[in-house]
Amino acid sequence: MGGVEDDGPPSKRVKVSSGALGGLSKGTSHREQASCSLSDLMAQPLASQGKDEVVGSKGVVKKVELVRIIAEALYSLGYKNTGAHLEEESGITLQSSVVNLFMQQILDGKWDDSVATLHKIGLMDEAIIKLASFVILEQKFFELLDGEKVMDALKTLRTEIAPLCINNDRVRELSSYIVFPSQNVLDISSDKEARLKSRKKLLEELQKLLPSTVIIPERRLVHLVEQALDLQRDACRFHNSSVGEMSLFTDHQCGKDKIPSQTLQILKEHGDEVWFLQFSHNGKYLASSSSDCLVIIWEVKLDGRVSLKHRLPGHQKPVSYISWSPDDAQLLTCGVEEAMRRWDVTSGECLYIYEKSGLGFISCGWAPDGKRIFSGVTDKSISMWDLDGREVECWKGQRTSRISDLGITRDGKQLITVCKETTILLFGWESQSEKLIEEGQNIVSFALSEDSKFLLVSLLNQEIHLWNIEGAIKLVAKFKGHKHSRFVLKSCFGGLDQAFIASGSEDSQVYIWHRISGELVFTLSGHSGAVNCVSWNPTNPHMLASASDDHTIRIWGINRVSLDHDDRHSNGIHYCNGGT
Amino acid sequence: MDIDPRICVNVAVNDEDVHNIVLSYLVHNCFTGTMESFIACTGVKQPADHLVDMEKRKRIFHSALDGNALKAIELMEEFTPGLLEKNKDLHFDLLSLHFVRLVCSRRCNEALGFARTKLTPFGKEQRYVEKLEDFMALLAYEEPEKSPMFHLVSLEYRQHVADSLMRAILEHANLPSYSIVERLIQQATVVRQCLSQEFGKDGHQPFSLKDFLKS
Numbered sequence: 001m002g003g004v005e006d007d008g009p010p011s012k013r014v015k016v017s018s019g020a021l022g023g024l025s026k027g028t029s030h031r032e033q034a035s036c037s038l039s040d041l042m043a044q045p046l047a048s049q050g051k052d053e054v055v056g057s058k059g060v061v062k063k064v065e066l067v068r069i070i071a072e073a074l075y076s077l078g079y080k081n082t083g084a085h086l087e088e089e090s091g092i093t094l095q096s097s098v099v100n101l102f103m104q105q106i107l108d109g110k111w112d113d114s115v116a117t118l119h120k121i122g123l124m125d126e127a128i129i130k131l132a133s134f135v136i137l138e139q140k141f142f143e144l145l146d147g148e149k150v151m152d153a154l155k156t157l158r159t160e161i162a163p164l165c166i167n168n169d170r171v172r173e174l175s176s177y178i179v180f181p182s183q184n185v186l187d188i189s190s191d192k193e194a195r196l197k198s199r200k201k202l203l204e205e206l207q208k209l210l211p212s213t214v215i216i217p218e219r220r221l222v223h224l225v226e227q228a229l230d231l232q233r234d235a236c237r238f239h240n241s242s243v244g245e246m247s248l249f250t251d252h253q254c255g256k257d258k259i260p261s262q263t264l265q266i267l268k269e270h271g272d273e274v275w276f277l278q279f280s281h282n283g284k285y286l287a288s289s290s291s292d293c294l295v296i297i298w299e300v301k302l303d304g305r306v307s308l309k310h311r312l313p314g315h316q317k318p319v320s321y322i323s324w325s326p327d328d329a330q331l332l333t334c335g336v337e338e339a340m341r342r343w344d345v346t347s348g349e350c351l352y353i354y355e356k357s358g359l360g361f362i363s364c365g366w367a368p369d370g371k372r373i374f375s376g377v378t379d380k381s382i383s384m385w386d387l388d389g390r391e392v393e394c395w396k397g398q399r400t401s402r403i404s405d406l407g408i409t410r411d412g413k414q415l416i417t418v419c420k421e422t423t424i425l426l427f428g429w430e431s432q433s434e435k436l437i438e439e440g441q442n443i444v445s446f447a448l449s450e451d452s453k454f455l456l457v458s459l460l461n462q463e464i465h466l467w468n469i470e471g472a473i474k475l476v477a478k479f480k481g482h483k484h485s486r487f488v489l490k491s492c493f494g495g496l497d498q499a500f501i502a503s504g505s506e507d508s509q510v511y512i513w514h515r516i517s518g519e520l521v522f523t524l525s526g527h528s529g530a531v532n533c534v535s536w537n538p539t540n541p542h543m544l545a546s547a548s549d550d551h552t553i554r555i556w557g558i559n560r561v562s563l564d565h566d567d568r569h570s571n572g573i574h575y576c577n578g579g580t
Numbered sequence: 581m582d583i584d585p586r587i588c589v590n591v592a593v594n595d596e597d598v599h600n601i602v603l604s605y606l607v608h609n610c611f612t613g614t615m616e617s618f619i620a621c622t623g624v625k626q627p628a629d630h631l632v633d634m635e636k637r638k639r640i641f642h643s644a645l646d647g648n649a650l651k652a653i654e655l656m657e658e659f660t661p662g663l664l665e666k667n668k669d670l671h672f673d674l675l676s677l678h679f680v681r682l683v684c685s686r687r688c689n690e691a692l693g694f695a696r697t698k699l700t701p702f703g704k705e706q707r708y709v710e711k712l713e714d715f716m717a718l719l720a721y722e723e724p725e726k727s728p729m730f731h732l733v734s735l736e737y738r739q740h741v742a743d744s745l746m747r748a749i750l751e752h753a754n755l756p757s758y759s760i761v762e763r764l765i766q767q768a769t770v771v772r773q774c775l776s777q778e779f780g781k782d783g784h785q786p787f788s789l790k791d792f793l794k795s
Contacts, residue, residue, distance in 0.1 A: 154688060154719065162720045168728050172717040179695050179716045180703070 067092045073221040098122075099214060106203050107196070111140040121214060130164050132209050137161045139202050141174060143195070154178055237514040237521060240495045240541050256521070258558055259495070259512065260544040263526045265306055265555040269296055274547035276320060276490070276533050280328040283539030285309070285345065287331055288553055289319035295333050297345060304543065306555050310348030314341060320404040320488075321363050326370045334364040334404065337378050342387075352389055363406035363417070374408060376400035376417055382427070399425060405490075407448040407455070416455065418443050424457065426469060437467055445490045449498055450538070456501060458491050460484065464503055466515070479503070481520045482511040487530055494536020494544065502544060504531030510546050510556070526554055599624045601760045608750070608759035610638035633659075637749055644742035649677035652745070660752050670748050672702050673741045676715050680733050683718050684725075691719065765789065 053063040067086065071094040074083035087093050095103070098121055105114035115133050123129050137160050144153035157178070162171055207215045217223070225248065232252040233239055240258040272292035279286050279300075286298040286306060295312040317335035324331060330351065331343040337360030342352040354361070356377060363376035372392065373385045380400055384393040400406075400417040407416030419425035424437040424446065441461040448455055453470040464479040479491075482505035491503035493515075500521070501513045510524040510531055529549030537543035544556040599622050606615040607627060612634050619626050636659045643652035653674055656664060664671040675698050682691035695716065702708040714729055721727035731737060747757040758766075772787035 150692070151689065154692065157720045158688075158722050162722070162727075171720045172713060172728075175716040175718075175720045176713055178692065178719065179700060 064092055068094055068216055069221045072216050076219050095215065103203060107199050109199065111136055128209060130166050132206055134164055134167060135205055145177060150178060234516060237517055237519055239499060259522055260542050260556040260558055261522050261524055262557055262559050263554050264557040267306060267553040269308055270294060270551050272551060273549045274551060274553055275318060276322055277545055277547045277553060278322055278535045279537045280324045281538060282328050283537045286545055287322045288547060289322055291318040293318055295319050304557065312343055312348060314350055323365045325366050326368055332364040332366060332373060334361050337362065340364050340375055354385060354389060362400060362402060363404045365406040365408045367408060368410060368412040374406060374415055376406055382415060395429065399427065403445065405445050409452040416448060435473060437473055444488055447492050449493050456491050456493060458489060464491050477518050479513045479518060483507045490533040492534050492536055496541040502534045502536055504534050504546060506530045510534055524556060604760045607634060610634045641742050641746055644745050645738055647677055647681045647738055649674045660749055663748060663752050667748055670744060672708060675699055677738060677741055679715055684733055
């Protein structure tokens with residue numbers, strides 16, 4: 001029994017403290033319940049207590065509802081006695097007695113009775129009553145058929161089911177079952193267990209049909225808890241690991257330790273400013289390019305170390321953009337207003353050099369089927385090429401400016417380019433449709449999210465804008481804090497489920513924001529020159545690469561040493577799941 | 581553009597041709613009484629042994645029209661043996677007529693039994709399955725005339741079956757399946773429609789047989 005006084009009159013509203021469940025004595029609640037007429041039960045399926053009583057500090061949780069879903073949870077878990085005891089002690093019944101009767105009749109197979117009871121529950125919506133009746137009578141029909149009582153089944157169909165005048169297609173199917181008995185899919189044998197199981201399934205279906213105030217959905221409490229966990233995970237600003245264990249005891253809050261923040265390697269192969277880098281789709285390679293006109297393919301070993309695989313000489317101009325083929329077997333590189341080259345990743349040899357007389361290439365990209373290539377050209381047009389070097393199509397006009405980014409959506413249908421200084425073009429090349437994103441400032445670069453639903457745009461006014469490009473185009477978020485007013489810097493999506501945004505900065509640091517909250521999570525120091533480009537490993541959320549004017553590439557990762565020591569490297573307070 | 585009626589006047593029409601046209605119509609539709617009067621009045625030659633056939637055809641046609649499919653089937657076995665085995669669609673249609681009759685007279689037991697023994701074997705072939713389901717659905721309704729499948733119990737449907745029956749029998753007897761006058765009307769209509777389409781692009785109405793017959 002709860003610790004609250006039981007002497008008080010039942011009408012007195014008692015604010016519930018944790019532990020106690022209502023201040024009513026047992027006897028009173030039963031008497032009140034019995035005296036409630038059927039109409040009361042219909043209006044609010046529960047007797048006694050002010051139905052507005054609330055629990056919790058926010059005043060939004062109704063006590064009656066809370067107790068009902070707890071009772072349902074107990075029954076679902078198999079604690080029938082406890083459930084019944086709760087109903088008794090609180091004076092709050094899980095279901096009204098009419099509904100209880102209804103449910104029992106379904107389980108007992110008393111079909112005609114259950115349909116009659118259905119009408120007494122007090123549902124407002126005629127359509128629902130009909131649907132529910134239909135479903136119940138269907139069960140009756142099949143059980144009769146199964147028991148070889150064909151004429152009875154036919155009678156049910158004719159006199160009870162068809163007159164409902166709903167779902168004529170199903171009625172037609174039922175007729176077929178009578179004539180072709182072998183088609184009977186339900187197959188409820190006279191085996192009692194199978195029959196009960198089938199009836200339980202019917203009950204579940206009815207629970208979904210009838211409003212939830214009448215019959216509470218099964219496992220509602222667990223569903224609410226799962227919802228809360230989802231929300232916690234979304235709100236977790238440092239969430240970057242697949243967390244198997246989320247505890248119910250405290251709010252989920254990751255520590256910063258799973259976000260790459262330690263320099264694990266410094267790669268010094270380039271002889272000049274490193275302008276661009278990108279991981280392959282499978283995360284096994286990294287390609288980088290420099291103003292020394294060299295392109296390098298790096299290999300990411302199993303232990304996470306990055307080592308040189310191939311040097312790709314040949315370009316006469318610095319390579320401003322690199323594109324991995326969808327299968328990561330080939331690489332496209334584009335020299336600034338120069339030629340476009342296609343390389344084999346395994347051998348490092350140049351497979352083809354694309355040239356257009358009198359013109360230079362600006363950007364390059366693969367079609368998702370790996371058979372065609374798109375490129376932006378200095379005359380502001382976009383071309384499509386096949387692997388044999390033939391120009392398949394060319395779209396002229398103001399399609400692209402000097403910006404070297406080229407985006408291709410996952411379905412291969414839209415090309416994304418910066419067509420004017422402050423405008424991005426989404427070009428449906430087959431349908432010739434055009435959508436524009438207008439910015440107020442000069443656009444420097446952009447990146448497309450993996451699901452092709454979002455576009456990250458870096459601007460010269462030191463802001464990064466996140467746009468939703470699926471359906472109606474709208475600005476979703478802005479990220480600030482870094483320095484960007486002169487150079488070409490690139491930003492990217494990254495981390496688990498692409499939950500983070502990373503960007504280079506003119507102050508030599510790497511900036512990382514949490515995408516949903518917009519909060520700046522980390523600034524990583526180490527480089528001694530502007531950070532031009534960042535790339536987050538798509539298959540390893542703990543690996544980030546940055547390219548800098550200091551001629552180096554840095555590989556960032558998490559501190560693999562245990563959390564206890566190395567305070568030099570820690571960037572903040574450590575939170576573990578469960579503590580604050 | 582309409583053909584100037586004066587042009588038509590110049591086309592000669594043979595009396596004998598007209599008599600034959602009328603006769604063929606009467607024979608085709610089994611109007612035995614009328615046919616006899618006509619022959620008596622005009623002296624046209626009576627078609628050989630068509631009389632007996634006409635009577636039989638007439639009885640079969642009317643049985644089907646009444647929905648008495650079993651009778652129709654019996655007569656057909658007698659008159660055109662083997663035809664139903666060859667023409668399964670027709671057989672199915674006739675059997676379904678009987679089924680409909682049973683359902684309409686609320687003899688559900690019988691209907692169900694009949695369906696299971698006679699109709700379900702057709703279900704082995706895919707093209708009959710949907711039709712079969714349509715008919716079986718009739719079982720579910722106490723008032724089939726008001727069910728979604730009401731067209732199956734209608735006179736129009738029986739007419740349709742009876743007509744197909746007639747055409748099959750005529751074909752079997754190597755007689756034309758349409759009477760001459762029907763074919764003439766069909767021809768004229770088609771030709772007229774083509775002409776009015778060709779020349780009538782500036783808003784002329786399409787050819788209407790009804791209007792023509794009234795004019």
